[in-house]
Amino acid sequence: xxxxxxADVRETVAGLRRDVARLHGELTRYALVxxxxxxxxARVPGHDxxxxxxxxxxxxxxxPENMVVCDxxxxxxxGEHAPSSDTDAQAYVYREMPxxxxxVHTHSTYATAWASRGEPIPCxxxxxxxxxxxxxxxxxxxxxxxxxxGRGIVETLRVSRSPAVLMRNHGVFTVGRDARAAVKAAVMxxxxxxxxxxxxxxxxxxxxxxxxxxxxxxxxxxxxGQR
Amino acid sequence: xxxxxxADVRETVAGLRRDVARLHGELTRYALVxxxxxxxxARVPGHDxxxxxxxxxxxxxxxPENMVVCDxxxxxxxGEHAPSSDTDAQAYVYREMPxxxxxVHTHSTYATAWASRGEPIPCxxxxxxxxxxxxxxxxxxxxxxxxxxGRGIVETLRVSRSPAVLMRNHGVFTVGRDARAAVKAAVMxxxxxxxxxxxxxxxxxxxxxxxxxxxxxxxxxxxxGQR
Amino acid sequence: xxxxxxADVRETVAGLRRDVARLHGELTRYALVxxxxxxxxARVPGHDxxxxxxxxxxxxxxxPENMVVCDxxxxxxxGEHAPSSDTDAQAYVYREMPxxxxxVHTHSTYATAWASRGEPIPCxxxxxxxxxxxxxxxxxxxxxxxxxxGRGIVETLRVSRSPAVLMRNHGVFTVGRDARAAVKAAVMxxxxxxxxxxxxxxxxxxxxxxxxxxxxxxxxxxxxGQR
Amino acid sequence: xxxxxxADVRETVAGLRRDVARLHGELTRYALVxxxxxxxxARVPGHDxxxxxxxxxxxxxxxPENMVVCDxxxxxxxGEHAPSSDTDAQAYVYREMPxxxxxVHTHSTYATAWASRGEPIPCxxxxxxxxxxxxxxxxxxxxxxxxxxGRGIVETLRVSRSPAVLMRNHGVFTVGRDARAAVKAAVMxxxxxxxxxxxxxxxxxxxxxxxxxxxxxxxxxxxxGQR
Numbered sequence: 001x002x003x004x005x006x007a008d009v010r011e012t013v014a015g016l017r018r019d020v021a022r023l024h025g026e027l028t029r030y031a032l033v034x035x036x037x038x039x040x041x042a043r044v045p046g047h048d049x050x051x052x053x054x055x056x057x058x059x060x061x062x063x064p065e066n067m068v069v070c071d072x073x074x075x076x077x078x079g080e081h082a083p084s085s086d087t088d089a090q091a092y093v094y095r096e097m098p099x100x101x102x103x104v105h106t107h108s109t110y111a112t113a114w115a116s117r118g119e120p121i122p123c124x125x126x127x128x129x130x131x132x133x134x135x136x137x138x139x140x141x142x143x144x145x146x147x148x149x150g151r152g153i154v155e156t157l158r159v160s161r162s163p164a165v166l167m168r169n170h171g172v173f174t175v176g177r178d179a180r181a182a183v184k185a186a187v188m189x190x191x192x193x194x195x196x197x198x199x200x201x202x203x204x205x206x207x208x209x210x211x212x213x214x215x216x217x218x219x220x221x222x223x224x225g226q227r
Numbered sequence: 228x229x230x231x232x233x234a235d236v237r238e239t240v241a242g243l244r245r246d247v248a249r250l251h252g253e254l255t256r257y258a259l260v261x262x263x264x265x266x267x268x269a270r271v272p273g274h275d276x277x278x279x280x281x282x283x284x285x286x287x288x289x290x291p292e293n294m295v296v297c298d299x300x301x302x303x304x305x306g307e308h309a310p311s312s313d314t315d316a317q318a319y320v321y322r323e324m325p326x327x328x329x330x331v332h333t334h335s336t337y338a339t340a341w342a343s344r345g346e347p348i349p350c351x352x353x354x355x356x357x358x359x360x361x362x363x364x365x366x367x368x369x370x371x372x373x374x375x376x377g378r379g380i381v382e383t384l385r386v387s388r389s390p391a392v393l394m395r396n397h398g399v400f401t402v403g404r405d406a407r408a409a410v411k412a413a414v415m416x417x418x419x420x421x422x423x424x425x426x427x428x429x430x431x432x433x434x435x436x437x438x439x440x441x442x443x444x445x446x447x448x449x450x451x452g453q454r
Numbered sequence: 455x456x457x458x459x460x461a462d463v464r465e466t467v468a469g470l471r472r473d474v475a476r477l478h479g480e481l482t483r484y485a486l487v488x489x490x491x492x493x494x495x496a497r498v499p500g501h502d503x504x505x506x507x508x509x510x511x512x513x514x515x516x517x518p519e520n521m522v523v524c525d526x527x528x529x530x531x532x533g534e535h536a537p538s539s540d541t542d543a544q545a546y547v548y549r550e551m552p553x554x555x556x557x558v559h560t561h562s563t564y565a566t567a568w569a570s571r572g573e574p575i576p577c578x579x580x581x582x583x584x585x586x587x588x589x590x591x592x593x594x595x596x597x598x599x600x601x602x603x604g605r606g607i608v609e610t611l612r613v614s615r616s617p618a619v620l621m622r623n624h625g626v627f628t629v630g631r632d633a634r635a636a637v638k639a640a641v642m643x644x645x646x647x648x649x650x651x652x653x654x655x656x657x658x659x660x661x662x663x664x665x666x667x668x669x670x671x672x673x674x675x676x677x678x679g680q681r
Numbered sequence: 682x683x684x685x686x687x688a689d690v691r692e693t694v695a696g697l698r699r700d701v702a703r704l705h706g707e708l709t710r711y712a713l714v715x716x717x718x719x720x721x722x723a724r725v726p727g728h729d730x731x732x733x734x735x736x737x738x739x740x741x742x743x744x745p746e747n748m749v750v751c752d753x754x755x756x757x758x759x760g761e762h763a764p765s766s767d768t769d770a771q772a773y774v775y776r777e778m779p780x781x782x783x784x785v786h787t788h789s790t791y792a793t794a795w796a797s798r799g800e801p802i803p804c805x806x807x808x809x810x811x812x813x814x815x816x817x818x819x820x821x822x823x824x825x826x827x828x829x830x831g832r833g834i835v836e837t838l839r840v841s842r843s844p845a846v847l848m849r850n851h852g853v854f855t856v857g858r859d860a861r862a863a864v865k866a867a868v869m870x871x872x873x874x875x876x877x878x879x880x881x882x883x884x885x886x887x888x889x890x891x892x893x894x895x896x897x898x899x900x901x902x903x904x905x906g907q908r
Binding site: 418421425426429431433435442446 | 766881
Binding site: 488489491539561563564566567568570571572573595597598599622623624625651654655 | 711805806807808865868869872875876877879880882883884885886887889893896897900904
């Protein structure tokens with residue numbers, strides 16, 4: 001049985017095609033990606049479907065029309081192009097984490113530098129406490145081609161408050177309630193990876209107490225922004 | 228008693244809404260901010276009012292109309308949006324420092340790196356002597372939610388010639404006679420934070436004598452620019 | 455005997471003039487070059503001709519018309535301008551490596567930093583395994599003016615899977631099946647040079663096993679992108 | 682006796698106003714300056730006059746009309762604005778170095794970092810040998826307000842082949858046969874300052890032999906670019 005984009009979900013998918021295509025502009029704006037190496041996807045809420053970037057297509061050339069709709073095993077349901085080579089990993093995340101509505105993958109420089117040493121980013125900034133609720137954790141080394149990457153992401157995020165995971169020797173995956181939240185987490189992850197890296201170049205950053213981290217995280221998740 | 232924007236101040240407020248909205252463009256131009264993490268405010272001269280960025284709204288979407296007018300205890304006087312979560316801290320600064328007409332808050336990378344180590348930026352550049360009159364000082368660790376941040380800013384700036392303070396583990400607050408001057412201080416603070424950081428990566432910068440610092444500061448504050 | 459652009463190849467050359475002129479925009483987009491210090495060339499398939507940037511002309515001023523057509527000994531066949539001073543080196547590469555259709559030269563910052571220490575970039579990122587199949591190797595120090603640079607490039611690339619070579623104390627040369635592929639290699643080379651540099655600033659990156667490198671390289675070369 | 686812009690030089694001055702205004706765009710393009718902290722000037726050939734940026738005016742607001750014409754003692758000859766606070770230093774250079782047709786001043790990050798340690802940039806890149814003919818030298822610490830800065834620049838450049846000098850704890854001054862050449866030297870100086878800094882973060886760059894430096898410098902000064 002192949003899933004299809006049925007009439008009732010057509011409008012939702014059209015909106016997600018626009019969102020996902022456009023959100024890649026944030027990856028280039030913040031220089032989280034070069035060439036074609038990074039992507040955004042969104043779950044189609046209430047359906048076993050996701051919308052994702054086509055593989056190897058330049059960011060300049062992304063349009064709502066060339067986004068690819070896949071089922072949650074990575075099979076193409078609608079689209080002229082092959083989907084991102086990260087589709088299987090992201091589909092795994094959607095299958096296993098029902099509250100996740102968006103996934104982003106980048107090789108952003110500073111986060112990937114931490115990942116290549118297999119070292120979590122310590123929580124030494126109030127902005128990290130706000131957004132990540134603690135350290136940004138490291139997931140295992142995993143080869144592309146089966147469920148290894150997806151499993152590594154899910155197992156690492158399940159025991160953390162962080163929406164970002166540094167996959168060893170590879171790069172960053174972030175999740176969010178929707179694609180925009182996952183993109184925000186990718187932007188913030190690189191920002192704190194860079195700031196903490198630079199801080200540590202000339203000494204040791206001061207620690208933030210666990211109760212202060214908790215208090216900042218709770219407030220930010222519940223109070224910040226427009227109601 | 229609630230303050231309101233009375234007829235006599237309407238035009239001034241309209242101008243400040245334009246200035247404050249537009250000055251955020253300098254924060255993005257110099258990459259002092261990512262996503263929505265930083266803001267500019269301006270005092271309404273002669274009134275217990277301030278104009279500030281709405282909370283969690285993208286820089287691309289800022290307009291004179293969606294700026295928020297608050298009183299100097301952070302209560303919204305005019306505006307459809309919730310004000311920046313830094314409103315209380317900035318209101319405290321306006322209450323306690325009557326010569327301050329503008330306040331800026333960022334988490335700019337290099338300045339925040341110094342802040343996370345709790346280390347002042349030493350004055351080893353003539354440009355720092357010009358603008359800051361000495362080292363850029365560090366304020367205390369403070370949680371959001373009461374007057375702690377505002378008090379930390381004011382207590383630190385009162386015993387310094389610097390218009391910038393590095394709040395520990397957090398980021399930068401700058402002040403100026405108006406919003407533009409505070410934005411300039413934020414731009415210069417990140418610039419000197421970066422240059423001195425890079426200088427120290429490969430050795431120790433040479434000191435500038437105190438009398439030379441004083442002479443540069445006096446001249447720059449009194450002679451530079453157009454009369 | 456002088457080679458000329460004969461009628462049958464006129465259209466191909468016109469297309470390559472457009473491609474080569476436009477691809478320089480990727481060098482400036484990713485800040486791989488400053489002023490006029492870097493260039494792209496393309497082989498004219500099936501002819502002993504190449505299309506290359508004119509020497510010392512600003513990137514803003516490049517047009518299809520001012521590109522220069524040379525033979526594979528660097529002699530101008532068509533064009534009003536003197537060709538890039540790297541023409542001889544690139545012509546040598548086209549003569550000796552028949553599968554190469556494009557060559558790029560830059561002094562991009564991080565790659566050139568590795569080159570100035572004469573140190574290969576170790577393969578500690580999955581993205582490096584994908585694109586370079588191992589370390590990015592270092593070629594010899596060579597002066598401009600004879601075949602030394604071209605020979606150094608060819609001798610180094612022949613014993614490596616990498617499409618990029620770091621020429622000692624100089625900069626980067628990359629090759630590809632066409633000019634676009636060589637530009638991609640130049641972009642990726644600087645990206646991995648930067649990430650691995652930053653990783654090593656705070657410790658030692660974890661190694662990737664040789665069989666994993668092989669597996670990633672094989673898959674990327676054969677499966678990635680659109681069919 | 683006050684110099685004036687006489688009729689025979691009016692057209693030349695109009696052209697230089699356009700050139701100098703526009704060349705500031707290269708300083709912002711390559712991020713050599715922030716806010717208003719850097720400037721370009723040009724000698725009016727055959728006259729004791731120079732064209733320079735007005736003091737404290739934003740780069741966005743520079744036009745041919747608001748450039749300032751001064752004599753070579755820094756007195757305003759034509760213009761509505763006060764000239765750059767670096768006018769005296771640059772006027773001194775024009776008086777003492779008759780072959781210089783353009784001067785640029787910046788506080789570009791990496792060059793200023795070397796300057797703050799009082800350390801010359803060693804010549805370990807072929808691009809440095811090309812453009813600078815050796816190390817980029819350091820000039821003395823000097824306060825603004827008399828001839829000290831100008832004298833420091835001239836004394837340092839006179840004993841070097843470099844068109845750039847790092848003024849201690851301050852920033853960079855570059856010279857050229859015209860304003861464009863001085864801007865090029867400023868761009869290249871920051872580029873090599875950055876690359877050599879980054880190279881040295883992880884080890885010691887390999888030396889280039891003096892005869893190779895000489896050979897590269899001679900060729901570049903005499904052969905490179907369009908005839």
